[in-house]
Amino acid sequence: xxxxxxxxxxxxxxxxxxxxxxxxxxxxxxxxxxxxxxxxxxxxxxxxxxxxxxxxxxxxxxxxxxxxxxxxxxxxxxxxxxxxxxxxxxxxxxxxxxxxxxxxxxxxxxxxxxxxxxxxxxxxxxxxxxxxxxxxxxxxxxxxxxxxxxxxxxxxxxxxxxxxxxxxxxxxxxxxxxxxxxxxxxxxxxxxxxxxxxxxxxxxx
Amino acid sequence: xxxxxxxxxxxxxxxxxxxxxxxxxxxxxxxxxxxxxxxxxxxxxxxxxxxxxxxxxxxxxxxxxxxxxxxxxxxxxxxxxxxxxxxxxxxxxxxxxxxxxxxxxxxxxxxxxxxxxxxxxxxxxxxxxxxxxxxxxxxxxxxxxxxxxxxxxxxxxxxxxxxxxxxxxxxxxxxxxxxxxxxxxxxxxxxxxxxxxxxxxxxxx
Numbered sequence: 196x197x198x199x200x201x202x203x204x205x206x207x208x209x210x211x212x213x214x215x216x217x218x219x220x221x222x223x224x225x226x227x228x229x230x231x232x233x234x235x236x237x238x239x240x241x242x243x244x245x246x247x248x249x250x251x252x253x254x255x256x257x258x259x260x261x262x263x264x265x266x267x268x269x270x271x272x273x274x275x276x277x278x279x280x281x282x283x284x285x286x287x288x289x290x291x292x293x294x295x296x297x298x299x300x301x302x303x304x305x306x307x308x309x310x311x312x313x314x315x316x317x318x319x320x321x322x323x324x325x326x327x328x329x330x331x332x333x334x335x336x337x338x339x340x341x342x343x344x345x346x347x348x349x350x351x352x353x354x355x356x357x358x359x360x361x362x363x364x365x366x367x368x369x370x371x372x373x374x375x376x377x378x379x380x381x382x383x384x385x386x387x388x389x390x391x392x393x394x395x396x397x398x399x400x
Numbered sequence: 401x402x403x404x405x406x407x408x409x410x411x412x413x414x415x416x417x418x419x420x421x422x423x424x425x426x427x428x429x430x431x432x433x434x435x436x437x438x439x440x441x442x443x444x445x446x447x448x449x450x451x452x453x454x455x456x457x458x459x460x461x462x463x464x465x466x467x468x469x470x471x472x473x474x475x476x477x478x479x480x481x482x483x484x485x486x487x488x489x490x491x492x493x494x495x496x497x498x499x500x501x502x503x504x505x506x507x508x509x510x511x512x513x514x515x516x517x518x519x520x521x522x523x524x525x526x527x528x529x530x531x532x533x534x535x536x537x538x539x540x541x542x543x544x545x546x547x548x549x550x551x552x553x554x555x556x557x558x559x560x561x562x563x564x565x566x567x568x569x570x571x572x573x574x575x576x577x578x579x580x581x582x583x584x585x586x587x588x589x590x591x592x593x594x595x596x597x598x599x600x601x602x603x604x605x
Contacts, residue, residue, distance in 0.1 A: 354583055371578075371582060373571075373576075374576040377576060379557060389518065
């Protein structure tokens with residue numbers, strides 16, 4: 196389980212999409228939300244758009260790995276697709292905030308690698324937030340305030356990537372994923388493999 | 401401090417050289433040894449070749465970070481070049497065995513990332529050991545026995561790379577190095593950087 200968090204506007208979504216294109220063993224966890232779709236957002240790809248009543252039912256029936264309120268909307272991670280992907284040996288990418296990350300760390304059975312993406316500067320952050328033309332000044336101000344709050348949680352993450360250059364940042368996250376997969380504890384069957392090597396038996400492939 | 405260990409013949413030296421060529425912030429720790437140079441080995445690049453008496457003096461004067469006897473020869477890591485490189489902010493690569501790694505973990509003040517390189521099969525390992533034409537059958541047999549012993553220490557390492565393909569293995573170790581540099585605790589000045597971001601002050605570059 197790989198978590199990407201960042202203040203809105205730091206480039207996280209772009210990084211996540213590039214990762215998913217380059218890594219066939221990685222699947223995205225699609226969040227459920229009660230907020231309205233933005234232009235261009237697709238049901239089932241960007242979010243599962245649900246009404247408040249359905250969302251409350253998911254909470255009651257323990258069908259969410261984590262959930263949180265942001266402004267007036269609810270966001271949450273459906274449990275079943277994550278469990279299914281992990282059971283098939285796939286890695287799952289989460290685009291969630293610090294609240295979601297804390298809950299996921301407590302609620303999920305699999306181990307979790309967390310990465311925090313920081314913008315290179317406040318000017319760049321504000322520029323990126325403003326370029327979303329559909330948002331009003333008021334929403335941008337609220338987002339800047341929320342970004343400051345979100346950024347205060349960087350010490351809770353394993354890795355920090357400052358997104359100065361998008362290609363370098365994608366490569367950085369790819370390196371983290373590759374390295375984590377090479378950790379001793381994540382390599383299943385290694386003890387048997389080494390025993391065969393030491394026993395002198397030829398290992399195929 | 402990045403340690404590469406492996407049984408002789410697993411491809412560690414080739415990987416180390418490729419890493420050093422690709423990464424200007426990485427320097428090699430050159431071991432001291434009492435064994436005779438092999439054809440093509442260069443003093444100061446492959447080893448510091450010293451006599452027994454000089455080696456014993458280095459031990460007495462605490463000028464070695466670690467040392468060990470392998471067959472009839474002594475091997476050790478001079479302390480001063482490592483301390484110097486780390487003080488200048490460089491990363492140091494060590495090509496040492498499990499005994500050296502254990503001592504380094506105890507004796508060095510800096511933190512240590514350890515990688516164990518495994519051969520893809522016993523057949524491949526033996527082939528690579530035999531292709532060193534200058535070694536007698538007896539030496540090859542001793543090496544195979546030592547390789548088995550060395551491989552039993554894989555659980556003491558952070559990362560395991562099975563060297564099936566040399567280019568993939570070099571990329572794997574590069575990913576580990578890149579990821580370790582992105583770990584939160586290794587990024588100096590991050591708290592100040594985030595404070596400036598949150599305070600709204602523009603950060604240059």
